[in-house]
Amino acid sequence: MFSLFIALLGLLCVPLAIAQNNDDIGLRNGYLNLTTKSFELKLVRDAGVLVSLKPAGDSFDFLPFDYLSYRARNGQYHWGDITYRYREASASGGGGSWIDGDSAAARKPVLQGATNDDQEGALATSILTPTLPGGSPLNVTRRWTEVSGGDLGLRFTIRNSGPVALELGSLGFPTEFNSIFTGRPTAEMAAVCSLSDPYIGMHAGHIRVAPTKGSGPALVVTPLLLGDGDNNKNNNNSSSTPMEAYRNLQESHYDEQTAYGSQTFEGLYEWQVLTKAWAENEWAGTGVEPWNAPSSRVLQPGESLEFGLRFSVAKEGVRELDAVIRSTGTPVAVGVPGYIISQGSSAMLYLQSTSEVQSVTVSPSEALAVTNQSAGRYSVTPGGSAWGRARLEIQYGDGKLQTVHYYITKRGTEAVGDLGHFSTTEQWFNDTSDPFGRAPSVMTYDYEAKAIVAQDPRAWVAGLSDEGGAGSFLAAAVKQAVQPSAAEVAKLESFVDGVLWKTIQTADFAHILYEPAQMPGYQYNPSFDWSVWWSWNKQASYAIDRAYDYVHVAATYWALYRVARAYPALTRSHAWEFYLNQAYQTIMRSMKSDPRWSDGETVFGEILADLKREGQASKASSLEESMRSRATQWNSEEVPFGSEMAWDSTGQEGVYYWTKYFGSRTQHSRLSTAYLGLMPAVPHWGWNGNARRYWDNIYGGKLQRIERQIHHYGSGLNSLVLLSAFRHDPSDAYLLRAGYGGVSGPLSSIHADGFASASFHSWPDTLKWDGYSGDYGPNFVGLALGSGTYVADMGDEDGGIGLVAFGGSLKIESGGRVTVITGDPVRRRVFIGPLGVLLNIDAGIISEFSYEAGGSISVLLSQLEGFRKLMLPSFGSKRRPAL
Structure with a gap:
């Protein structure tokens, strides 16, 4: 995010030198090279863990085998490892302290077990006793098997060999994928690395793994059903292996070769089957509501439990994953419009399973009303005052339990209104004595302290630039x-004249800088560490070389231009010409600072379109040529994404926008596919459409740590690419599913009172919104530019769902006429997929529309309640053409 960080990243981005590491995993004795119909794999001979997994006949490796020499020590996890906690069982349900077991903590060669006809399909069998804590009454046997269809199975049998009953309160299977970007050039990273996302859905839970480039074979890990892979019946497990939680793993070696837990290597997680021990300890006292109810299992003396996972390849890529999941016998759910739903609306949930639904339970009980409309089709409606997280528990006849996770917001337009009010009241800073020149302005807010962030060692967070301050x-x-307010517009105009144009764009202050000699008499908070690199001095604060900073300013001017043009009575300081010119000039200046990289550039495209519509041909031509030169360069590159960060999923949606704008069909098609590697479609509000992002809480959040962020601003911005790609090809509903999940993400960030958080913390010990507003702003830009009501014919896809509306309520009238009532947060954009028609308006709302297959379209325009008395546009001789 910040150019001064480049020097630090250089330590992570140099080519790796060959290092001699301790070989705790036993690499010196080589590997077992095995095959199934679907895979080629390698197991470490001594440890029996999986270190290479390739689709049959393909060179792509889902695991970081090329970095194995750096990951061969104690405390470093691989597929085939196991962690657990147990204690003596108590009749009262309580008990003593939990005892830990971890196969990776102090490795010893495992014992090779027999492979015979009693273990049908077995590839390798290991007894893990030597590599687990001594004296444990738990005996663990691990088997790698080939299961039906040629998939790979991983199976554990856990037996209580002691004299007393034991309670197993934690059971986890560490996961590993090649998400190590450290030391890799961009092209190499795109060619060899993978991105993985969980669905924490109990027996329907799974992990989706996509190549970073988005194309090529994908991988999915699902629960292994009993009976798949061998004939062992010695267990009491009535169903498959649930994903109860997805826990981050703290490895013991944070080494310079892989930079575990850094911006270039997020780190690893584990599939947790049981979590009661964690809920009673690390997660206790934090007020955390786990994704799923924590549970444990009791093993009587001599009794065993069996759990397992299945690895399946989707040869045709991520779009095929749902079909592959169904083929394993794992239930699949598809939500329309997704799993973030607003009060006053209804969503549809389509369940696909080999077993019938026995019951659907809601938690909290009043949060959602679920109605079975037909086989496998359910309507899901929020309770009248429900807000926040909710969970459906779906019980199937075969014993499987599936959980689907929702987030309920206020009505979309109401939440947007609350955001505007909160930001211009609670976040409004008007201390004109401020020595940094920040007043009047909307500033970063600490929701937990209920106060504006006036000081922070990160200069931008308490300042007014970069995402963390400008957001x-x-x-x-x-x-x-999208929803103007006279009072809010007045304040923002005072901000433009008093701060934005007066100070920020003239390289005055408007940052909090740490240079006491420059600020005599100012009391810096003594509890902060002001010695770190991000406590900028005056020279660093005045730097103007970061192009993304210009996007925030240009978007601000553009927004006020739109207000002045559509509602001229609301702007008093300047006419629309001023704001449009300021937006244009800001873009042109940014090209001098950093002509190659910038994010959030869809708004640049909006500004160009407005220049053309206003007849400002010279400016439009200059702007277009500036964009063309970059698009030409991007078209020649295999991986044109990037920023000053070593790896960046901000989206670089500007690259997609401009390559598409200038007609590179091959490039923009390839780039839209790349986003499918970043944004999954899963039945969980947090991960559905959630763009992969895990470092920006360090730079804009209150809780600073490397952690998968939920609906950080990458969700909103990346969604613009997928939604645009869907409008280009309305037959590809997968693009809409993932894209609409992303554009809904910024809505979930808005609290009931209007505060908007930078992101949600996904680690199971936290599960809450971050306390800072931070860099939320770009996320809302994505919502504003992408939200709409999208009609799609999902046809035979996903089990024949048919015609649906994302962001609206659809009804098919007699004679085939389709009527849709809009319900998205903006209500100014409509895309009718079957007709390939996009409609936009600048003022008021589209309350409903209807169409016929022959192409006849009717649109009903209206105003939001409370907006009826606002003056509508009066264009006169400069009438602006309709959008």
Whole structure:
């Protein structure tokens, strides 16, 4: 995110030198090279863990085998490892302290077990006793098997060999994929690395793994059903292996070769089957509500439990994953429009399973009403006052339990209104004595302290630039473009004249800088560490070389231009010409600072379109040529994404926008596919459409740590690519599913009172929204530019769902006429997929529309309640053409 960080990243981005590491995993004795019909794999001979997994006949490896020499020590996890906690069982349900077991903590060669006809399909069998804590009454046997269809199975049998009953309160299977970007050039990273995302859905839970480039074979890990792979019946497990939680793993070696837990290597997680021991200890006292109810299992003396996972390849890529999951006997759910739903609306849930649904339970009980409309089809409606997280527990006749996770918001337009009010009141900073020149402005807010962040060692967070500082005024301004308020516009105009144009763009202050000699008499908070690199001095604060900073400013001007053009009575300081010119000039200046990289550039495209519509041909031509030169360069590159960060999933949606704008069909098609590697479609509000992002809490959050962020601003911005790609090809509903999940993400960030958080913390010990507003602003830009009501014919896809509306309520009238009532947060954009028609308006709302297959379209325009008295546009001789 920040150019001064480049020097630090250089330590992580140099080519790796060959290092001599301790070989705790036993590499010196080589590997077992095995095959199934679907895979080629390698197991470490001594440890029996999986270190290479390739689709049959393909060179792509889902695991980081090329970095194995750096990951061969104690405390470093691989597929085939196991962690657990147990204690003596108590009749009262309580008990003593939990005892840990971990196969990776102190490795010893495992014992090779027999492979015979009693273990049908077995590839390798290991007894893990030597590599587990001594004296444990738990005996663990691990088997790698080939299961039906040629898939790979991983199976554990856990037996209580002691004299007393034991309670197993934690059971985890560490996961590993090649998500190590450290030391890899961009092209290599795109060619060899993978991105993985969980669905924490109990017996329907799974992990989706996509190549970073988005194309090529994908992988899915599902619960292994009993009977798949061998004939062992010696267990009491009535169903498959649930994913109860997805826990981050703290490895013991944070080494320089892989930079575990850094911006270039997020780290690893484990599939947790049982979590009661964690809920009673590490997760206790934090107020955390786990994704699923924590559980444990009791093993009587001599009794055993069996669990397992199945690895399946989707040869045709990520779009095929749902079909592959269904083929394993794992239930599949598809939500329309997704799993973030607003009060006053209904969603549809389509369940696909080999077993009938026995019951559906809601938690909290009043949060959602679920109605079975037909076989496998359910409507899901929020309770009248419900807000926040909710969970469906779906019980199937074969014993499987599936959980589907929802997030309920206020009505979309109401939440947007709340955001505008909160940001221009609670976040409004008007201390004109401020020595940094930040007043009046919308500033970063600490929701937990209920106060504006006036000081922070990160200069930008308490300042007004970069995402962490500009995010708040950016969201407040862009909100006006979709839902203007006279009082809010007045404040933002005072911000433009008093701070944005007066100080920020003239390289005055408007940052909090740490240079006491420059700020005599100012009391810096003594509890902060002001010695770190991000406590900028005056020179660093005045730097103007980062192009993304210009996007926030240009978007602010553009939003006020839209207000002035559509609602001229609301802007008093300047006419629309001023704001459009300021937006244009800001873009042109950014090209001098950093002509190659920038994010959030879809708004640049909006500004170009507005220049053309206003007849400002010279400016439009200059802007277009600036964009063309970059698009030409990007078209020649295999991986044109990037920023000052070593790896960046911000989306670089500007690259997609401009390559598409200038007609590179091959490039923009390839780039849209790449986003499918970043944004999954899963039945969980947090991960559905959630763009992979895990470092920005360090730079914009209150809780600073490397952690998969839920619906950080990458969700909103990346969604613009997938939604655009869907409009280009309405037959590809998968693009819409993932894209609409992403564009809904910024709505979930808005609290009931209007505060908008930077992101949600996904680690199971936290599961809460971050306390800072931070860099939320770009996320809202994505919502404003992408939200709409999208009609799609899902046809035979996903089990024949048919015609649906994302962001609206659809009804098919007699004679085939389709009527849709809009319900998205903006209600100014409609895309009718079957007709390939996009409709946009600048003022008021589209309350409903209807169409016929022959192409006849009717649109009903209206105003939001409370907006009826606002003056509508009066264009006169400069009438602006309709959008």
